[in-house]
Amino acid sequence: MLDIDIGVRSIFRRLFQGVLPPRWIRRLQQPIPPNSIRWEFANVVEPDPLRRLRLNISYQKLEQMHPADLADIVEDLSPAEREAIFETIDSEAAADALSEVEDPKMQASILEALEPEKAADIVEEMAPDEAADILSELQAETSEEILDEMDSAPKTEVRELLEFKEDTAGGMMNTEYVALHHNATVTDALAALKGNEDLLEGLNTLFLVDGDEKLVAAIPLARLFLASGNARLQDLAAETLVQVNVDEKQDRVTELFDKYNLLTLPVVDEDGKLAGVVTADDIISLLRQK
Amino acid sequence: MLDIDIGVRSIFRRLFQGVLPPRWIRRLQQPIPPNSIRWEFANVVEPDPLRRLRLNISYQKLEQMHPADLADIVEDLSPAEREAIFETIDSEAAADALSEVEDPKMQASILEALEPEKAADIVEEMAPDEAADILSELQAETSEEILDEMDSAPKTEVRELLEFKEDTAGGMMNTEYVALHHNATVTDALAALKGNEDLLEGLNTLFLVDGDEKLVAAIPLARLFLASGNARLQDLAAETLVQVNVDEKQDRVTELFDKYNLLTLPVVDEDGKLAGVVTADDIISLLRQK
Structure with a gap:
């Protein structure tokens, strides 16, 4: 997991250089075991849009992380912080991270907090089966609003998958085959x-x-x-x-x-x-x- | 699973043609759902070596089945019938089927019932990690007897894997990588x-x-x-x-x-x-x- 560790340490160096005592920075530069990535991180998330701009470099780093690690971080945040991240990072990174969030209820609440346009952008970037899984967790009305904003090709595919029951092969399958x-x-x-x-x-x-x-x-x-x-x-x-x-x-x-x-x-x-x-x-x- | 069904029906046709009423044969020629393959089959297993020779065609069919299906059949047999199968089919088919037997205790008892030379032939054909898993279920003495009969290269690999604890990555890994x-x-x-x-x-x-x-x-x-x-x-x-x-x-x-x-x-x-x-x-x- 060296790649991830380097990403995390690099964020720490950029954010804390000159702020923390040098001894601390050295410690942070030691390899961080994957389990501890969690939310030592919370400080790089900033709900205030103006300050968020200044921290933009960190958002880029978030987008470069493995989606599963970004999802781990997101799971440890407050709803407002989650919304701030998903509004800010690009739709593809957001889609990948949202797919990796383990709790279906949390996945649903993240989408619900976003504007339907932004939510649709993210859902379009997801694998159709995962998009269908998440939309089926939402209120029918919210799910319709998001589907309405989607391009027609992915919308059709997601609608078809929504027809299958969750506990059947149809509900478990994805359409990414050759x-x-x-x-x-x-x-x-x-x-x-x-x-x-x-x-x-x-x-x-x-x-x-x-x-x-x-x-x-x-x-x-x-x-x-x-x-x-x-x-x-x-x-x-x-x-x-x-x-x-x-x-x-x-x-x-x-x-x-x-x-x-x-x-x-x-x-x-x-x-x-x-x-x-x-x-x-x-x-x-x-x-x-x- | 058409391939498997065809195999099963073909055995039935060869064995029962002229013995069962034609109505029965037609029923047997319907596609058999995979779950029902089990042991309608039991009659093709014959502990008596002379009769076994006559049924040799069936053993060839057994060798051609998917190992997982053969394992299903083996699991439904008596210990004597199991031994008869594993003594008769070739070591490679036996190794594949033994790997697919789900109960580690049954795997061990099958090996224990065989002569150490035959058991060693089979264990040599298994993936080293699965060989180690099975040998670790045997009495230390039996396991040593089998290891003694093995060729030196697979023996060394299996011995090394036997050193790892079952519930660690070392105990779970196999050595089939490039x-x-x-x-x-x-x-x-x-x-x-x-x-x-x-x-x-x-x-x-x-x-x-x-x-x-x-x-x-x-x-x-x-x-x-x-x-x-x-x-x-x-x-x-x-x-x-x-x-x-x-x-x-x-x-x-x-x-x-x-x-x-x-x-x-x-x-x-x-x-x-x-x-x-x-x-x-x-x-x-x-x-x-x-």
Whole structure:
């Protein structure tokens, strides 16, 4: 976690140089164990807009932190301080941090405190499934106000996900997957990946669908490294295609991850069409909340 | 799960054609939901070696099943039937299935029932961390007998892992990772992957180490697709390097997976040298057991 520590120490140095005795600064420059990042920090948050401007450098640092660490900090603040942060940092950093806030009630209250325009900007930057999870925690009226302010493409996707029950595969899935036609080659797959750089970080499986969008096969991403460009993806498919219906119960989804050591589980609709994927990190979060 | 169902139905057809009324066979040929695979199967297991020979076709089918499904079946059998299966199927299929048996006590009793030579063959085919987990469940004497029969390379690795406490990162980690020198290029990485086809299925992160084997960076595997061959891996590194010491407590390891949405967490020894990795599927199994 050196990256994080350096970020934190750098903020301390900038803010406290010349204010604290030098002995203190040296201590702060020691590696800070990740657990203690919390809110030694509270002083860099400033609800007063004029003073906030002066502290702008700190907001930039906040935006550069890992979203999970920023979320930890946010969780330790007062509602006014939380609002000040989410109004000030850019929508993408705000979306990432909001996704990492653990308590759904706190997520909802952060969005509720913002103007609908700003809230919509943030929700647009979130993964559609997480956006739907948060909006479903809000009053129907507030949720509608925010949806109204959103661009039409993400709005449609979020509205569709809002239809699924939370404790089903449909309610757990996200729509960040890469699917190709079942006749596609390795070269086609590489082209598709280059067009989806945002998705690449946690991506470990590609999916093949037929002309009717029905799920046909799953390809472990790493197998592409062993194949030539004109190899057909079908020939690299996993031996067992594990899939669930959108209505499948949460417990069964979790059981399948455990049983088949899955990292990604495809979810299909009643016609067998690929509708989304559930990922291992969501299963871990879910199991830890229980 | 069509693949599995086809396997099961094919066994039924081979075994029961001409024995059961045709109506029954048609019913068996309907898709069988994965949960019901269990032990409608029991009849294909035959402790008598002569009859077993005649049923050899079924053993081949067992070897071709997904290890998790074979484990489900094994869990529903009597100890004698279990022993018959593990004595008969090849060591690799036996190792995969044994890894997927959920109850550590049952895993231990299966190994104890086998001759030490056969048990050693199976343990050699297991991932070293899972081998260590199972051996730690056995009587010290039995475990020594099996270790004695093992080849020296896997034996050394398993013995080292046996030193770590079960509820620490060291006790949770496996040694199936790919690490390269911190000056390596994308081309070097591709060459390393081609030499590690066995590991590729669940692989999603590469690690960089310096000349002293100290962990320097983690590279999300998918980023290799976006880079040219002579690009340095260092430039593709994840922004935050999350790592833990071998002595880190299990709860903290689980918390880090949740917080940073990890699929793989590197574990380092007291000198910062890469010692192993913990993977998301192990975290899911652990959390479900709680």
